[in-house]
Amino acid sequence: MFPVLKEDRVAPRPGGWLGLLCRILIFWQPLMLGLVASGALRSLAVRGWPLAAVLVGRMAVAAFGIAAGLALWRRAPSGLTLVRASTPYMPNNRPPGDTTLILAASLVWYGVWLVYLWRSPQVRNLR
Numbered sequence: 001m002f003p004v005l006k007e008d009r010v011a012p013r014p015g016g017w018l019g020l021l022c023r024i025l026i027f028w029q030p031l032m033l034g035l036v037a038s039g040a041l042r043s044l045a046v047r048g049w050p051l052a053a054v055l056v057g058r059m060a061v062a063a064f065g066i067a068a069g070l071a072l073w074r075r076a077p078s079g080l081t082l083v084r085a086s087t088p089y090m091p092n093n094r095p096p097g098d099t100t101l102i103l104a105a106s107l108v109w110y111g112v113w114l115v116y117l118w119r120s121p122q123v124r125n126l127r
Contacts, residue, residue: 013073014072014073014075014122016122017116017120017122018072018120018122018123021069021072021083021113021116021117022069022070022072022073023069024069025065025066025068025069025072025083025086026065026066026069026070026073029061029062029065029066030062030065030066033058033059033062036058037055037058037059040054040055061086064082064085064086065086067082067086068082068083068085068086069083071083072126075126077126079126080117080123080126083117084114084117
């Protein structure tokens with residue numbers, strides 16, 4: 001038969017707020033990208049290359065966020081750095097009247113996550 005290999009001890013998966021952040025980066029951000037991109041593709045002919053550039057930027061940010069979330073989920077040493085780098089940036093193409101409110105809400109959202117990443121004892125134990 002096949003020999004039984006001893007498995008290395010695997011660190012437990014992040015739970016609590018850190019687990020939520022991983023899930024947001026891995027699942028929610030790409031889902032929102034898909035919804036936004038599907039709606040934006042209809043207006044691509046009208047808005048042109050600036051909208052295409054924003055969509056490409058959002059895809060890059062989502063891909064980087066997925067990599068960061070997976071690295072943090074696996075408790076890789078680089079995961080925390082990737083998450084801190086991927087959190088504060090999300091390009092958008094909003095109408096002028098909505099930009100201020102969305103920018104303020106985004107700054108609060110990302111600010112809360114960054115403060116959590118800097119101050120949480122659970123995050124400190126990852127280092």
